Amino acid sequence: MRNIPYINLPAQHSSLKPAILKAVEKVLDHGNFILGEEVGQFEEKIAAYCGTKYAVGLNSGTDALILVLKAYGIGAGDEVITTPNSFLATALAIQSVGAKTVFVDVNADLNMNPDLVAAKITAKTKAVLPVHLTGKPTDMAPILDLARSKNLKVIEDAAQAIGAEYQGKKVGALGDAGCFSLHPLKTLNACGDGGVVTTNDQKLVSRLKQLRNIGLKNRDESEMWGYNSRLDTLQAAILNLKMDMLEEWTLARRQNAQIYRKLFSAGKFPDFLELPQELSNGRHVYHTFVIQTDYRDGLQSYLNDKGIGTKIHYPIPIHLQVCAKELGYKKGDFPVCERTCQRILSLPVYQGLKEEDLDYVVSTIAQYFNKGVYHG
Amino acid sequence: MRVPFSYLERQFPSEVVEPIFEDLRMFIKTGDFTLGKPLQEFEKRFGDFIGTPYALGVNSGTDALLLSLKALGIGSGDEVITCAETFIATAGAIAGVGARPVFVDVNDEFTIDVDKIEGAITKKTKALLPVYFTGNCPDMPRILEIAKTYGLPVVEDSCCGIDAAIDGKKAGSWGIAGAFSFHPLKNLNVWSDGGMITTGSEKFARKISLLRNHGLINRDEVEIFGLNSRLDTFQAVVALRLLGDVKNITEKRIANAKKLDQAFVQLADYIEVPHRRANIRHVFHLYMVRAKNRDRLLQYCNEKGVEAKVHYPIPLPYQKCSGELGYKNGDFPKTERDCASVITFPAHQHLTDAEIDYMIETVRNFYTK
Numbered sequence: 001m002r003n004i005p006y007i008n009l010p011a012q013h014s015s016l017k018p019a020i021l022k023a024v025e026k027v028l029d030h031g032n033f034i035l036g037e038e039v040g041q042f043e044e045k046i047a048a049y050c051g052t053k054y055a056v057g058l059n060s061g062t063d064a065l066i067l068v069l070k071a072y073g074i075g076a077g078d079e080v081i082t083t084p085n086s087f088l089a090t091a092l093a094i095q096s097v098g099a100k101t102v103f104v105d106v107n108a109d110l111n112m113n114p115d116l117v118a119a120k121i122t123a124k125t126k127a128v129l130p131v132h133l134t135g136k137p138t139d140m141a142p143i144l145d146l147a148r149s150k151n152l153k154v155i156e157d158a159a160q161a162i163g164a165e166y167q168g169k170k171v172g173a174l175g176d177a178g179c180f181s182l183h184p185l186k187t188l189n190a191c192g193d194g195g196v197v198t199t200n201d202q203k204l205v206s207r208l209k210q211l212r213n214i215g216l217k218n219r220d221e222s223e224m225w226g227y228n229s230r231l232d233t234l235q236a237a238i239l240n241l242k243m244d245m246l247e248e249w250t251l252a253r254r255q256n257a258q259i260y261r262k263l264f265s266a267g268k269f270p271d272f273l274e275l276p277q278e279l280s281n282g283r284h285v286y287h288t289f290v291i292q293t294d295y296r297d298g299l300q301s302y303l304n305d306k307g308i309g310t311k312i313h314y315p316i317p318i319h320l321q322v323c324a325k326e327l328g329y330k331k332g333d334f335p336v337c338e339r340t341c342q343r344i345l346s347l348p349v350y351q352g353l354k355e356e357d358l359d360y361v362v363s364t365i366a367q368y369f370n371k372g373v374y375h376g
Numbered sequence: 377m378r379v380p381f382s383y384l385e386r387q388f389p390s391e392v393v394e395p396i397f398e399d400l401r402m403f404i405k406t407g408d409f410t411l412g413k414p415l416q417e418f419e420k421r422f423g424d425f426i427g428t429p430y431a432l433g434v435n436s437g438t439d440a441l442l443l444s445l446k447a448l449g450i451g452s453g454d455e456v457i458t459c460a461e462t463f464i465a466t467a468g469a470i471a472g473v474g475a476r477p478v479f480v481d482v483n484d485e486f487t488i489d490v491d492k493i494e495g496a497i498t499k500k501t502k503a504l505l506p507v508y509f510t511g512n513c514p515d516m517p518r519i520l521e522i523a524k525t526y527g528l529p530v531v532e533d534s535c536c537g538i539d540a541a542i543d544g545k546k547a548g549s550w551g552i553a554g555a556f557s558f559h560p561l562k563n564l565n566v567w568s569d570g571g572m573i574t575t576g577s578e579k580f581a582r583k584i585s586l587l588r589n590h591g592l593i594n595r596d597e598v599e600i601f602g603l604n605s606r607l608d609t610f611q612a613v614v615a616l617r618l619l620g621d622v623k624n625i626t627e628k629r630i631a632n633a634k635k636l637d638q639a640f641v642q643l644a645d646y647i648e649v650p651h652r653r654a655n656i657r658h659v660f661h662l663y664m665v666r667a668k669n670r671d672r673l674l675q676y677c678n679e680k681g682v683e684a685k686v687h688y689p690i691p692l693p694y695q696k697c698s699g700e701l702g703y704k705n706g707d708f709p710k711t712e713r714d715c716a717s718v719i720t721f722p723a724h725q726h727l728t729d730a731e732i733d734y735m736i737e738t739v740r741n742f743y744t745k
Binding site: 009014027028031059063066092096098183190215225229232234318322 | 382384388400406410435438439452464465468471566568590591592598601602605606608609610611690
């Protein structure tokens, strides 16, 4: 039996290790651990990659969302519109600045349904926060049009979507600000927590730079209460190395998705499975390759028994979490989201996988369905 | 001669770095980057070192304070009492949870004046937040008495006070929570931002472990809205190697401070060395004294290569960010005096005797030649 883990960080890092240690050694030699020059270099690189004028390195993707909301003055009494099937951090960022999270349902592709946004806008709405979940860009055009007409900020939660494109532009360059996570499980990953904001808004940049550094304008003067949320110099040095490989990794993930598609279409079970669809005008980067099926739980445990790691992103929607009680939502409020939570399954898609690994995954899934195990 | 303020350029010669790199090499292979095993081991050992059953790694000293206040349920409409003379992050953490920092003036030893605390307590007060500024200890026994009388929790800002102690009981083990910083310029430093919360309360520790990790009780279920503030496991690997040195670092700093004290006492017309208490282990994160003609002394020292600094020239209550709090000049006479007269000399563990002598000579020359 093969063993195909859902993700394999040790494999990713064993070839990078000498280069990483060299980069670490360089930082150690200059000793500039806090906001050293590698942070600025990384900010320039990622801004250039995303096609924005600026980028600001922060401690995490969560903090990227929190600090952008703060920097736009969003807080108590305000509302921000987002989706309920994201990783929890999206809503907690809104809650943590004191604003109210207002959810809209998603499409079957797990991204915000733009048609539902207008009805949720009130006098208190300050921003729309679409999530490019799974690495697929949200259909942004209608959201951007609506936001412009209502004078709302558009903050992209691009935590899973570095490198994704919509109408020829990279995510993070579509709205007023793009928030990225550099967590170890992301395609562009630090060896610890990390985050970054991309934007063309110079005022936002100067506020973020103060907010991330305890509000300090210089060593001795402080104009606003801030936070401590800096991207580590060490992590920036490691990320600078990985930036050079990002496009290669992204293409490898897309290639894996392509292979999955080919293998699945050759199989005899399309009725039981839905594969992720791409936008005609967008590039999907497959942070996750999410299939949907009514037989999800049985399939997952079967795959697990056969040595194949899978995950569910995410089984419980945010509006039904205990922490979200105060928001007053109930089961049934977001039917598409709630249905997908029962049906989604993320298959391994990381860049180190070989074609025979993917073949094993697909033929194991075929086995599950062809044996009729799913009936019982 | 140059006497550097920062010791970072001397702290990591190859014999110190090589074992750390060896550990990192092994660690990187595991990919165990978030809340990994080395972090758990460091937390256990740090808790043992401070004398608390629980220790939880967070992203910074600032976050250690912020998460502690959050865990106590402190927020909008509440007040937290702290010291007017401290780094901005102390008050920033209070403002960060939406509460109002209420400042109390210092005593002559750069810690909160305990006689003024009760006058600052109101119905809205939700916690006391004394600071181990410079590495000296606030009067914790008195502070705990006051806290008990008014039913208030005590959060210790022990960011400058690793290994500091009163009658042998360490900073970070007195209140419900101790907040530590492992910033590169702290006595126990990692290679980035980093922090730790120590506590004796299992309930509080559980709350912190939720708050630092998005409020997740497991991968899929969320109990409370939290934050993302974890000490990188990578840095815990570094810290595990450095933790064993902390005691030696402290001893060396105390010895250096003693030499400086002895020299400066002879310049009593110009320099005021704060009173040193026998039962207090002051760890001299900063060696700070009050000096006549401070600005000129600072300039003179810097010109002579002695990298003295000022912590800090502007009182916190008068910073622009404190504007909404409504304080005015004259509210904190001792803090104001300190901001106008304090100077910090290098006292770190890598100073040589020749450098200390040169520093003393430089100061003596400034005043007597």
